[in-house]
Structures are given as C-alpha cells and as structure tokens.
Amino acid sequence: MNKKPDTAVRSGLRQAVCKNEVVRLSQYRAALRRFKGLGFSKIYSNFLGEAVGVTSAQVRKDFSHFKISGNKRGGYAIDAVMQTMDGLFRKERAQKVVLVGAGNIGKALLNYRGFQKENITIVAAFDIDPAKCSKNGACPVLPVSALKEYVQAHGVRIGILAVPEITAQQILDEMIAAGIKGVMNFAPCNLRYPEDRVTVANVNLVQELEYLAFAVDQGRKTG
Amino acid sequence: MNKKPDTAVRSGLRQAVCKNEVVRLSQYRAALRRFKGLGFSKIYSNFLGEAVGVTSAQVRKDFSHFKISGNKRGGYAIDAVMQTMDGLFRKERAQKVVLVGAGNIGKALLNYRGFQKENITIVAAFDIDPAKCSKNGACPVLPVSALKEYVQAHGVRIGILAVPEITAQQILDEMIAAGIKGVMNFAPCNLRYPEDRVTVANVNLVQELEYLAFAVDQGRKTG
DNA sequence: TAGATTGTTAATCGATTAACAATC
DNA sequence: TAGATTGTTAATCGATTAACAATC
Numbered sequence: 001m002n003k004k005p006d007t008a009v010r011s012g013l014r015q016a017v018c019k020n021e022v023v024r025l026s027q028y029r030a031a032l033r034r035f036k037g038l039g040f041s042k043i044y045s046n047f048l049g050e051a052v053g054v055t056s057a058q059v060r061k062d063f064s065h066f067k068i069s070g071n072k073r074g075g076y077a078i079d080a081v082m083q084t085m086d087g088l089f090r091k092e093r094a095q096k097v098v099l100v101g102a103g104n105i106g107k108a109l110l111n112y113r114g115f116q117k118e119n120i121t122i123v124a125a126f127d128i129d130p131a132k133c134s135k136n137g138a139c140p141v142l143p144v145s146a147l148k149e150y151v152q153a154h155g156v157r158i159g160i161l162a163v164p165e166i167t168a169q170q171i172l173d174e175m176i177a178a179g180i181k182g183v184m185n186f187a188p189c190n191l192r193y194p195e196d197r198v199t200v201a202n203v204n205l206v207q208e209l210e211y212l213a214f215a216v217d218q219g220r221k222t223g
Numbered sequence: 224m225n226k227k228p229d230t231a232v233r234s235g236l237r238q239a240v241c242k243n244e245v246v247r248l249s250q251y252r253a254a255l256r257r258f259k260g261l262g263f264s265k266i267y268s269n270f271l272g273e274a275v276g277v278t279s280a281q282v283r284k285d286f287s288h289f290k291i292s293g294n295k296r297g298g299y300a301i302d303a304v305m306q307t308m309d310g311l312f313r314k315e316r317a318q319k320v321v322l323v324g325a326g327n328i329g330k331a332l333l334n335y336r337g338f339q340k341e342n343i344t345i346v347a348a349f350d351i352d353p354a355k356c357s358k359n360g361a362c363p364v365l366p367v368s369a370l371k372e373y374v375q376a377h378g379v380r381i382g383i384l385a386v387p388e389i390t391a392q393q394i395l396d397e398m399i400a401a402g403i404k405g406v407m408n409f410a411p412c413n414l415r416y417p418e419d420r421v422t423v424a425n426v427n428l429v430q431e432l433e434y435l436a437f438a439v440d441q442g443r444k445t446g
Numbered sequence: 447t448a449g450a451t452t453g454t455t456a457a458t459c460g461a462t463t464a465a466c467a468a469t470c
Numbered sequence: 471t472a473g474a475t476t477g478t479t480a481a482t483c484g485a486t487t488a489a490c491a492a493t494c
Contacts, residue, residue: 017441019434020461026433027413044475053413056475057463064477072476073470090436097432108331109428113387114411118429157439158432164336182435184428188337190250190276199438201431205332205407206341208424209320209381210249211242212405213313215422216380218240243485267451279451280487287453295452296494 017065024062027052029085036078044075094121096156098180100171101163102127102141105186109160110139122160124150128167144171148178158182165189172200240288247285250275252308259301267298314342319379321403322348323394324386325355325364328409332383333362345383347373351390367394371401384408395423 031051035043045063046056063069063076068084070076086092097115099106102125109115110122125141127133133141142150150156159180163171168187175183182199185191188206254274258266268279268286275282286292286299291307293299309315320338322329325348332338333345348364350356356364365373373379382403386394391410398406405422408414411429 017437018461022434022437023430025437026430030412046475051413055463057465058461060475060477061462070476071470072468073474075475088437088440089433090440095432095436104331104334104336108327111327112428113327114429115432118433120429120432158435181439184431184435189253190274199435201435203426203428203431205335205426206337206343207246207249208407208426209318209338209343210312210341211245212381212407212422212424213318214240214245214248214311216404217311217313241485269451278487280489281485283451283453284486293452294494295492296450298451 021062021065024052024054024058025066025085025088028059028062029082029089032078032082032085036082041078042075043078043081045070048076091119094119095158096121096123096154097158097160098123098147098151098156099125099139099160099162100127100144100147100175101161101186102129102132103162103164106160106162109162123154123156126150128163144174147174151178151180156180159184161185161187163187244285244288247275247277247281248289248308248311251282251285252305252312255301255305255308259305264301265298266301266304268293271299317342317344318381319344319346319377320381320383321346321370321374321379322362322383322385323350323367323370323398324384324409325350325352326385326387329383329385332385346377346379349373351386367397370397374401374403379403381405382407384410386410388412 028048031048032043034051035048044056045059049056049059052059063081066084066088068076068081095118097120099109099122102110106125106127110125115122122139125139126144126147127141128144130143133143135142151159157180159175159182161168161172161175161183165187168185168189169191172183172185172191172193176193176198181197182201183193184201184203186203186205188204191200191202193200251271254271255266257274258271268282272279272282286304289307289311291299291304318341320343322332322345325333329348329350333348338345345362348362349367349370350364351367353366356366358365374382380403382398382405384391384395384398384406388410391408391412392414395406395408395414395416399416399421404420405424406416407424407426409426409428411427414423414425416423
C-alpha cells in the first residue's frame with residue numbers, strides 16, 4: 001500500500017538514503033583522513049561528530065545505516081571505516097567523468113586541482129563549438145556528436161554540464177541518451193529528467209549569491 | 224527559556240527563515256519572470272508550484288511567511304510579487320561582490336555571464352600572488368592586503384572565496400575582518416566562522432561528485 | 447450566487463537527537 | 471569489575487502537506 005517503491009529495495013540497504021546522509025559520509029571521510037594523518041587509528045563518535053559539526057548520535061546513526069560498525073568501548077577503526085567508505089564512493093579506481101561545455105567554467109574545472117586529489121579524472125571534454133575542439137592537451141575536447149560513442153566505449157557514468165542555460169536541457173537529454181547516470185549541472189535552471197534513472201546535482205551559483213544577499217541583509221536589521 | 228535567540232527577532236520577520244525557503248523564493252522569482260515573459264500578469268499557487276516542483280500549499284506557505292499576499296479567487300499579481308522579491312534580494316541596484324583568489328575558478332567566475340544577467344557584479348578581485356595582480360581589465364586584481372580598505376570604501380558585503388584549501392581558513396578570517404558578511408566558498412573544507420555574524424554558502428564540487436558516484440552506483444544495483 | 451482560490455491551522459512525515467540497554 | 475562507548479529504540483523537532491474556513 002506504499003505510494004512509491006522504497007529506495008531500500010533498489011539499493012540493497014535497509015532504508016532509503018537521502019543526499020544529506022551521503023554528504024555527511026563524505027565529510028566523515030575527509031575528517032577521518034585528517035585524524036589518520038595525525039596518527040590516530042581509532043576514533044569515537046563524539047570526536048568525529050565534533051570535527052564535522054554534528055552530534056555523536058548522528059554519526060552512529062549514519063554509520064549504522066551503512067553497516068559500519070565499531071567496538072563498544074573501543075570506538076571505530078579508522079582504516080576499516082575508510083575502506084568501507086571507499087567502496088561506497090567507488091574510490092578503488094579513478095572516477096571517470098566527462099565534461100560537456102568547454103567555456104569559462106568548463107575550462108576552469110579541467111584544471112581544478114581538487115579533483116585530482118580525490119582520484120576524480122575528467123577524461124574528456126565536449127563542446128558544440130568546433131573551434132574549441134582539440135585532441136591535443138591533457139584532456140581532449142571533442143564535438144558533442146562524439147559524446148555517446150565515447151561514453152559507451154569508456155563506460156563513463158558521470159558528467160558535468162557546463163553549457164549556457166539556453167542549451168542546457170537539450171544537452172542534458174543528449175547526455176542521458178549517451179548513458180550518463182549522474183550529472184553535476186552548473187546551468188541556473190530547472191532541468192527535467194527521469195528521476196528514477198538519473199541523478200542530477202545542481203550547482204546554482206546565482207542562487208547561492210541571492211541567498212547570501214538575503215542573509216546579509218537580514219543581519220543588517222539586527223539591533 | 225529558549226536555547227537560542229530566535230532569528231525572527233533579528234530579521235523582523237515573524238518566524239526564522241531557513242536556507243531552503245530562501246532558495247525556493249529565488250526559484251519562484253525565476254519562474255515568475257518566465258511567466259511574465261509569456262504574457263501572464265496573474266499566477267495561481269498551483270501553477271507556480273508546478274513550475275518549481277513543489278506543492279501549491281508550499282507556495283502559499285512561503286509567500287505568507289514573507290508577507291506576500293494574493294487575491295482570494297484571483298491568484299497573485301506577478302509584478303507585485305516580483306517587486307517584493309526584488310526588495311528581499313536587494314535587486315534594486317547591482318549587488319557588489321568581491322572575489323578572493325584569481326586562480327582557475329576565480330578567473331572563470333569573473334567572466335561568468337550568469338551573474339551579469341542577475342545584476343550581480345564582481346567589482347574587484349584579490350590575490351596573494353602579485354604576478355596575478357593588475358589594475359587593467361574590466362575588473363582590477365589587487366593584492367589581498369588591499370582587501371579591507373576596498374571593502375570598507377565600497378561598502379561591499381559579499382565575497383567569493385576561491386583560494387586553495389590550505390589557505391582558505393586564513394583568507395576567510397581576513398575577509399571577515401575586512402567586513403564581509405556573506406561568503407560563497409569553493410574550498411572543499413569545513414571553515415570556522417562566527418555564525419551569528421557571517422553567512423557562508425559552501426559550493427563543494429568534490430562533495431557533489433562523490434554524491435553522484437554513490438548515487439549512480441546505487442542505481443546499478445537495481446534489478 | 448456559485449465556484450474557486452487564498453491563508454492558516456491541523457495532520458503528517460521525515461530527520462535529528464536523546465536515552466539507555468548491551469557489552470567490551 | 472567498573473566505566474565508557476556503541477547500536478538502537480523512543481522522543482523531539484521542524485518542515486511539508488492536507489484540509490478547510492474565509493472570501494473574492
């Protein structure tokens with residue numbers, strides 16, 4: 001009698017997983033790496049929570065959800081926890097990502113250091129403008145018409161959408177048709193896509209700045 | 224006996240305002256502009272909700288919260304609603320923003336078209352590397368040591384933090400000391416700051432991609 | 447007027463936190 | 471053992487949705 005099929009069934013996990021939870025997992029992982037760098041091999045939920053800015057109960061609940069277990073009285077073994085997380089985030093090998101749109105933002109992402117550090121590699125870029133295409137350079141820039149063949153040949157599942165707002169929906173459709181399953185979208189618009197088959201993470205810079213404009217103005221009204 | 228002072232008191236609004244609510248407001252605004260472009264002058268909560276992907280009750284609740292009222296039976300007058308929203312987001316005049324860190328991401332943001340369209344202007348950039356500084360070009364690139372003077376002289380309240388992770392906390396501290404009240408942060412780390420005086424919006428690209436890596440993998444386990 | 451929509455209150459839903467038994 | 475921490479259940483909190491009286 002449930003309205004929609006439970007994500008739990010699809011994922012093999014007990015319960016559905018929401019984005020916040022996955023994001024916290026990513027934050028725990030970053031914190032654990034720092035603790036490990038400091039020489040720790042075990043960590044308690046209260047310390048880890050403090051590092052990330054959540055309660056110890058939240059940490060234990062999240063870990064429990066992903067079947068990450070610790071030792072009563074002994075805390076969590078950092079190496080073991082990180083190994084489980086690496087599996088969840090597919091960190092064993094480089095995460096291959098394609099970039100569509102080699103404009104301002106796109107080119108900046110090609111050179112962004114933060115991705116390399118996390119074993120994320122932009123393996124190819126695509127643009128509709130032939131003038132921007134080139135097979136030289138560390139990462140080839142190919143015509144969008146070659147997207148599907150490339151994605152299928154290389155088994156890429158994740159793409160970055162960094163094209164102007166006007167063409168974003170059309171290019172997203174092409175990415176989905178090519179077999180991309182996860183899209184990081186920089187176009188400041190509401191995209192339509194099949195939510196049961198594709199995940200889209202919107203990075204809306206205008207929206208963030210408008211939020212800040214609101215927030216700082218709210219602060220100004222303080223007595 | 225309340226634990227923390229209610230944001231409502233600070234903002235002058237009846238109740239506290241959370242980020243999601245402000246983000247929806249920004250989305251309503253974008254949708255209203257489209258409706259207006261199509262020749263509409265009135266809009267009902269159910270249509271607006273559908274355009275943004277929320278229920279009509281959510282629209283009415285949000286509007287009510289910001290004291291945006293409509294006409295029973297007649298819907299909301301688009302022009303009037305947008306005028307109120309323009310006030311909330313301080314859209315009457317260009318929103319001045321400073322950029323700190325003129326690297327990959329920073330330079331891309333300087334040329335990003337999406338900001339101009341929304342009347343957001345990056346008035347100056349700052350970098351610790353003197354080689355990157357230049358007073359020529361559409362937007363001057365100045366040494367970080369000049370930040371405070373510039374911010375105070377121009378009354379800038381919002382800044383973009385686009386420096387490497389290692390220096391992010393230190394530069395954030397300088398921005399806050401300079402009088403910046405809202406920061407859009409691209410460094411993939413947890414920053415410390417006085418939450419009662421400063422608002423930080425984190426744009427963590429690595430985190431978004433890790434979320435996608437998790438999500439697409441979860442989909443793969445589908446039967 | 448009759449019908450439809452707002453504005454608001456009440457109900458629901460989900461996520462976070464507190465609490466505590468289990469146990470190392 | 472005594473003490474401290476996990477793992478989980480129950481309580482709380484807040485946000486979303488449903489429902490409906492008010493009313494244009």
